[in-house]
């Protein structure tokens with residue numbers, strides 16, 4: 001922290017990964033074996049038989065549904081509070097997304113709501129381990145098994161998190177992960193699917209190998225953006241560059257960071273051409289992934305330390321709803337999400353105290369114009385959607401940052417009470 005300013009996120013991408021990229025671009029190493037090695041190491045890390053690199057989590061989900069023969073006339077149960085691309089890709093596969101409610105403060109699929117949403121057409125459920133919090137997998141697996149439903153874990157925000165000692169992704173039948181620049185580990189965009197099913201893994205490998213290579217320009221752009229993010233969120237640069245821009249943008253009713261990294265929500269008429277023609281990962285992505293995998297325990301460990309400190313310190317603040325975790329869930333605190341009746345006012349009060357926050361990219365999709373035809377009442381998702389605010393919890397926070405954060409949150413909530 002410098003001058004009491006704390007950024008909302010900070011990337012895991014660091015000079016050591018930037019060096020790998022620079023060497024590769026200078027032609028000092030381009031190892032085709034890196035992709036196979038990263039897949040093997042990742043499968044070992046999760047504790048599953050197969051891992052297949054894919055260009056995005058959503059395309060991984062599409063290929064999973066395709067390989068399981070899930071499509072027209074089938075239903076897939078999806079937690080209402082999640083990323084728009086998940087129901088959008090489900091629809092593209094031909095299946096109907098059926099939304100089920102989440103726990104109000106756990107933000108993950110409520111097993112009772114899952115069970116209530118099952119019909120004879122249900123073929124799969126996608127428990128999302130949202131904000132780094134593993135869902136109640138024992139209950140979800142038991143219900144799914146009783147109804148012969150495939151469990152596809154959404155680990156996009158929870159790579160490395162555990163449930164009852166086992167890493168998420170190896171608990172259901174199949175899983176997907178994503179490694180964008182703002183995730184806990186990165187491969188300069190790109191994602192992974194894991195499974196124990198040989199036929200499913202074969203389908204994914206064949207599809208990806210028959211596709212064209214992801215363009216070098218994309219990796220270069222991501223490496224440059226990652227390096228810029230590393231610098232811009234460095235304490236000594238952040239306070240006089242990005243923070244004033246955020247404050248100014250805010251005064252103009254804008255959020256420059258959200259605009260830079262956010263994505264327009266949409267449905268798909270066809271599979272994007274990039275997935276059809278450029279789905280094969282570049283070795284440089286796997287090389288960065290291998291390096292990040294060496295650091296994942298340290299990166300997640302720092303998140304866990306910061307998140308647990310916030311859990312301990314914020315529980316007694318009047319008017320502030322703190323996160324809850326299903327029994328057996330061992331979160332990695334990809335986000336630390338609080339609820340407040342006037343979260344916009346709290347956001348302003350925190351920004352005035354040097355703390356940048358965001359309302360994030362998740363929405364209550366059960367009541368969203370894009371999915372109007374699948375509308376279902378999910379009151380907890382609706383309530384969370386109105387009131388949630390992300391507090392910084394990234395691995396580059398120091399102990400003094402966390403105590404500054406706690407003081408700022410206490411005084412900001414007090415100010416909001418008037």
Ligand SMILES: Cc1ncc(COP(=O)(O)O)c(C=O)c1O
Pocket residue numbers: 055056057058059082083085086128130154156157177178179190191
């Ligand atoms: C919970 C969740 N699921 C899925 C996705 C989609 O990942 P991708 O952009 O790799 O398709 C995201 C993206 O951030 C996410 O947060």
